[in-house]
Amino acid sequence: MINLLILPIVIPLITAVILMFFAKKVTIQRWISAISMTGTFITSLILLHKIDQNGIQTLNLGNWPAPFGITLVSDMLSALLVATGSFIALCCILFSFGTIGRAREKFYYYSIVQFLMVGVNGAFTTGDIFNMFVFFEVMLMSSYVLMVIGGTKIQLRESIKYLLVNVTSSALFVIAVAYLYSMVGSLNMAHISERIAEAGQPGIMTVVAVLFLIVFGLKGGIFPLFFWLPGSYYAPPAPIIALFGALLTKVGVYSILRTYTLFFYHDQGFTHELLIILSLITIVLGSIAAIAYKDIKKIIIYNIVVAIGIITYGIGTMNADSLSGSVFYLIHDMIIKAALFMIAGVIVAITGTGSYQKFSGLIRHYPLLGWIFFLSILALAGIPPLSGFIGKILIARGGFAEGDIVGALVILFSSLFVLYSLMRVFINSFWGDPKGSKVNSNIGVSKLLIPISVLMIASISYGVFSEHVNMYITQAVDVLINPSLYIEAVLNK
Amino acid sequence: MNTNDLILQTVTKIVSFIILLFSLHIFFAGHYNPGGGFVGGLLTSGAIVLLLLAYDIKTVANSLPVDYRIMIAVGLLFAIGTGVGALIFDVPFLTHAFGYFTLPLLGKTSLHTAVLFDIGVYLVVVGATMTIIQTIGESE
Numbered sequence: 244m245i246n247l248l249i250l251p252i253v254i255p256l257i258t259a260v261i262l263m264f265f266a267k268k269v270t271i272q273r274w275i276s277a278i279s280m281t282g283t284f285i286t287s288l289i290l291l292h293k294i295d296q297n298g299i300q301t302l303n304l305g306n307w308p309a310p311f312g313i314t315l316v317s318d319m320l321s322a323l324l325v326a327t328g329s330f331i332a333l334c335c336i337l338f339s340f341g342t343i344g345r346a347r348e349k350f351y352y353y354s355i356v357q358f359l360m361v362g363v364n365g366a367f368t369t370g371d372i373f374n375m376f377v378f379f380e381v382m383l384m385s386s387y388v389l390m391v392i393g394g395t396k397i398q399l400r401e402s403i404k405y406l407l408v409n410v411t412s413s414a415l416f417v418i419a420v421a422y423l424y425s426m427v428g429s430l431n432m433a434h435i436s437e438r439i440a441e442a443g444q445p446g447i448m449t450v451v452a453v454l455f456l457i458v459f460g461l462k463g464g465i466f467p468l469f470f471w472l473p474g475s476y477y478a479p480p481a482p483i484i485a486l487f488g489a490l491l492t493k494v495g496v497y498s499i500l501r502t503y504t505l506f507f508y509h510d511q512g513f514t515h516e517l518l519i520i521l522s523l524i525t526i527v528l529g530s531i532a533a534i535a536y537k538d539i540k541k542i543i544i545y546n547i548v549v550a551i552g553i554i555t556y557g558i559g560t561m562n563a564d565s566l567s568g569s570v571f572y573l574i575h576d577m578i579i580k581a582a583l584f585m586i587a588g589v590i591v592a593i594t595g596t597g598s599y600q601k602f603s604g605l606i607r608h609y610p611l612l613g614w615i616f617f618l619s620i621l622a623l624a625g626i627p628p629l630s631g632f633i634g635k636i637l638i639a640r641g642g643f644a645e646g647d648i649v650g651a652l653v654i655l656f657s658s659l660f661v662l663y664s665l666m667r668v669f670i671n672s673f674w675g676d677p678k679g680s681k682v683n684s685n686i687g688v689s690k691l692l693i694p695i696s697v698l699m700i701a702s703i704s705y706g707v708f709s710e711h712v713n714m715y716i717t718q719a720v721d722v723l724i725n726p727s728l729y730i731e732a733v734l735n736k
Numbered sequence: 737m738n739t740n741d742l743i744l745q746t747v748t749k750i751v752s753f754i755i756l757l758f759s760l761h762i763f764f765a766g767h768y769n770p771g772g773g774f775v776g777g778l779l780t781s782g783a784i785v786l787l788l789l790a791y792d793i794k795t796v797a798n799s800l801p802v803d804y805r806i807m808i809a810v811g812l813l814f815a816i817g818t819g820v821g822a823l824i825f826d827v828p829f830l831t832h833a834f835g836y837f838t839l840p841l842l843g844k845t846s847l848h849t850a851v852l853f854d855i856g857v858y859l860v861v862v863g864a865t866m867t868i869i870q871t872i873g874e875s876e
Binding site for chain 1: 805808809827831
């Protein structure tokens with residue numbers, strides 16, 4: 244079936260519309276959204292298998308040939324990200340059942356989550372730069388609603404900031420696309436890549452490359468542009484931040500990865516060097532902030548910043564090792580950040596506070612939660628059998644191979660800070676005498692632990708079976724290193 | 737205080753119909769002339785807004801008993817349905833089809849599935865605009 248690769252976009256879209264008819268019937272909404280997200284996940288796995296068998300899949304929408312219509316392109320990278328994203332969204336939806344509250348559920352919550360997935364899956368799949376902008380907007384509009392839904396004071400304040408920053412960055416995105424279009428005269432990404440390669444990326448194109456870095460850096464949160472992220476991600480309830488932390492910034496990172504490997508790879512001395520410097524500063528500042536805070540949510544938020552820096556460092560280094568490290572780490576980080584935010588949500592729901600100094604001895608009452616949290620910290624820091632290890636070691640190896648010893652060491656040392664920042668939370672809140680914490684019977688913790696455990700099992704098996712995953716990652720990186728593979732698949736040469 | 741806005745209401749009764757007809761004209765002109773679903777939808781909601789100005793929200797809601805949120809959903813279903821229809825014939829998503837038909841009153845007419853998509857756009861625009869105006873108007 245030729246339309247297979249659009250199904251991960253169309254299924255959530257249809258579901259979102261159907262859910263609008265059942266706005267007040269919460270049970271129906273829950274069932275429909277969980278079933279359809281399972282369907283999205285399964286189709287994305289089928290798509291993954293098909294790409295593994297037959298190579299890059301393309302679909303010319305409306306049957307118009309490649310550079311003229313909108314082309315959707317599913318290579319291994321985007322299929323992996325679509326599958327991971329749908330899996331995380333499924334877990335977040337299951338997690339929402341017990342946490343989000345009836346008032347929000349009746350106000351189109353599940354519908355908006357589906358629209359968010361339309362935007363995310365679309366941005367990962369599209370092969371047209373302006374269509375990517377449109378999917379970004381679909382994603383951002385939904386995230387505005389999710390950020391403000393419920394209407395508490397902190398949410399209102401933070402969503403104004405979030406909205407302002409993202410409207411600005413979207414305007415910059417349009418300007419960047421306009422510049423690019425005025426120079427290459429095409430919006431199809433494969434065609435743009437071909438045209439830039441013909442012109443050999445003159446200086447003005449490097450300016451556009453930096454403009455794109457600013458745009459996607461604002462969405463993704465790299466060094467001078469992550470100022471909006473800590474406040475905004477602090478405001479909404481746990482399942483929503485789990486979605487945001489896992490997906491939104493990663494779409495920005497994916498776009499940097501795509502544009503910097505497909506379009507602007509001719510003047511690496513400038514653009515990629517800049518990316519490396521910015522990512523190293525991101526890592527350092529993120530690490531400092533992660534150990535500075537005493538609030539568990541803030542600590543995890545700054546760990547997002549560290550992870551973004553590590554991934555973009557791998558993109559900037561731009562060799563086979565570091566790129567596959569980046570892809571490995573990207574997928575690992577999506578899963579683990581969703582799990583961590585959910586765990587933080589459960590802890591805050593139990594104790595009523597996020598500050599880890601105010602309670603201790605949680606392990607006495609919630610042993611399973613404690614050990615899952617412990618495992619997720621180890622996985623995040625990159626302890627060998629778990630999922631964070633292989634990505635980080637590949638990125639560091641790529642850094643050493645390019646002779647960038649400082650950068651690679653920063654990557655390795657950031658692990659210590661990440662480990663310290665969260666292990667401190669674990670020791671203070673789970674060990675010690677049980678004070679400030681008691682069994683809170685109002686929350687069905689065992690139910691909430693199901694999606695978290697599923698995520699953790701995925702994360703652990705991702706680390707243990709990394710040899711098997713590596714088959715797919717290698718295919719993804721092949722396309723990133725050889726843009727000609729992408730261009731040939733799209734333009735049918 | 738009870739002001740008498742007889743003139744406004746009488747004029748509205750005539751003018752709103754003209755606006756509605758014009759919006760339909762603009763909507764159907766879209767394929768060959770300037771116009772289309774978006775501007776057509778905006779004009780239609782303009783006519784309804786004029787009714788809202790001349791009467792009050794309750795009167796308009798009684799004379800036009802439409803749930804505009806459902807209208808958005810129906811419009812989206814039209815637009816997506818046009819795309820998904822292509823899946824049945826195993827051609828790429830959003831592939832449109834057209835043909836010439838001889839209709840009883842209109843004679844030889846070209847019908848295009850893009851019109852179905854445009855109806856979707858039209859319904860979404862009317863629904864979204866009216867939802868915005870109604871919710872702002874009703875909140876205190």
